[in-house]
Amino acid sequence: MNRTISIILLCMYTFTASNMFSQNVKTEILKQKNINKMGVKTGNYSGITHINDNLYAIVSDKEKTDGFYIFEINIDRNNGSIESVVRNDSIFGSINPQTTAVNGISTRDCEGIAYIKSSNTFFIAGEGDQRIKEYSYTGVPTGRELKVPEIFNIKNIQPNYGFEALTYDKKRKLLWTCTESALKKDISAEDNVQGMIIRMQSFDETLQAQKQYAYRTERPEKNKTSDLYAFGVPEMVALDNGEIIVMEREFYVTKSRIGSHVNIKLFLVNPSECESINDSSDVRNLSDKQILKKTLLASFKTKLNLTARSIANYEGMCLGPKLKDGRQTLLLINDSQAGYGNSLFKLKDYIKVLIFETIHD
Numbered sequence: 001m002n003r004t005i006s007i008i009l010l011c012m013y014t015f016t017a018s019n020m021f022s023q024n025v026k027t028e029i030l031k032q033k034n035i036n037k038m039g040v041k042t043g044n045y046s047g048i049t050h051i052n053d054n055l056y057a058i059v060s061d062k063e064k065t066d067g068f069y070i071f072e073i074n075i076d077r078n079n080g081s082i083e084s085v086v087r088n089d090s091i092f093g094s095i096n097p098q099t100t101a102v103n104g105i106s107t108r109d110c111e112g113i114a115y116i117k118s119s120n121t122f123f124i125a126g127e128g129d130q131r132i133k134e135y136s137y138t139g140v141p142t143g144r145e146l147k148v149p150e151i152f153n154i155k156n157i158q159p160n161y162g163f164e165a166l167t168y169d170k171k172r173k174l175l176w177t178c179t180e181s182a183l184k185k186d187i188s189a190e191d192n193v194q195g196m197i198i199r200m201q202s203f204d205e206t207l208q209a210q211k212q213y214a215y216r217t218e219r220p221e222k223n224k225t226s227d228l229y230a231f232g233v234p235e236m237v238a239l240d241n242g243e244i245i246v247m248e249r250e251f252y253v254t255k256s257r258i259g260s261h262v263n264i265k266l267f268l269v270n271p272s273e274c275e276s277i278n279d280s281s282d283v284r285n286l287s288d289k290q291i292l293k294k295t296l297l298a299s300f301k302t303k304l305n306l307t308a309r310s311i312a313n314y315e316g317m318c319l320g321p322k323l324k325d326g327r328q329t330l331l332l333i334n335d336s337q338a339g340y341g342n343s344l345f346k347l348k349d350y351i352k353v354l355i356f357e358t359i360h361d
Helices: none
Strands: 003-010 014-018 024-028 045-052 055-060 067-075 082-087 110-116 121-126 131-135 141-145 163-169 174-179 197-203 209-216 228-238 244-253 260-269 294-304 314-322 328-334 350-360
Touching: 045 121, 045 163, 045 328, 055 110, 055 314, 067 110, 067 121, 067 314, 082 350, 121 163, 163 244, 174 228, 197 228, 228 314, 244 314, 314 350
Parallel strands: 003 024, 045 110, 045 314, 110 163, 163 228
Antiparallel strands: 003 350, 014 024, 045 055, 055 067, 067 082, 110 121, 121 131, 131 141, 163 174, 174 197, 197 209, 228 244, 244 260, 260 294, 314 328, 328 350
16 A cells, blocks of 8 residues: 655745655745744743644743643644644643752753543653653643663763653554664764664553664754754654654754754654664664664754844644644644843744645555
């Protein structure tokens, strides 16, 4: 059975690529939506999950508690454009969170979130503690958490490159996560040439770790010294057919800030077509059969220069509603660092929408 995935990405320009089913993927990119202009308070929005209808849960990684906000995101069911966005100002989170002594924000550093409809609960990935905990619909920790393998312990990750991505495959009842960058023991001198290997880990309903897969990123486009730099996988989205959309993000900030930019690439992978690995696997010596084959779905750049101020550090991504014609939407949200900037320019909070359809022959 052949399947063709075609994607229309609502951002800024048109992009064409070839997908794994030997057909072109044409993407139409329109302007991103500034949700601050819709009345949404600025934040550190790093993860998003769809609950139902127009309701979404979004984590902000520098809050006084570990939890989430409820958003109403209304999308035109004819063309997928965003009509309005409303945020509930009350965060749903722990009553007695662990916080930093300096500024009183949660030490969990909540980055990824996934909603489980069957239990009406959320799992939240914390980069600060490398734990993935379950929360009730009101934000109260249930006491349950994924049994994360020792290999992903905080001592084994590169600083600030831990868990960010989190998604739930409701058909197979699997949660998926990965660290943003390669683990310390997996770092190779060839990473800047051929891309680094990131371990994608799945978990079942019993919270136990299941199969693990090797994902190779693209080669970084920038290798110059910069004031701030980040490269890796901040998010994934599981699809009903077992495939996973992976976001690669490269954030390059110059000392003067002018010329800074963010490169976003979305790839499609299928774990069922790849051999799994395990915690003891040497990822620097894997066969081609042990590395996920990936298909480029879309690529775009946001930037800050003398004529463009669209720079947006996208970190969150989730499926949205289906449109009237059956096409599926995909939402991306960025982290503006609570509107970081100065009197001349401040970062904005944006949402982008992608639309794709699956055709069965």
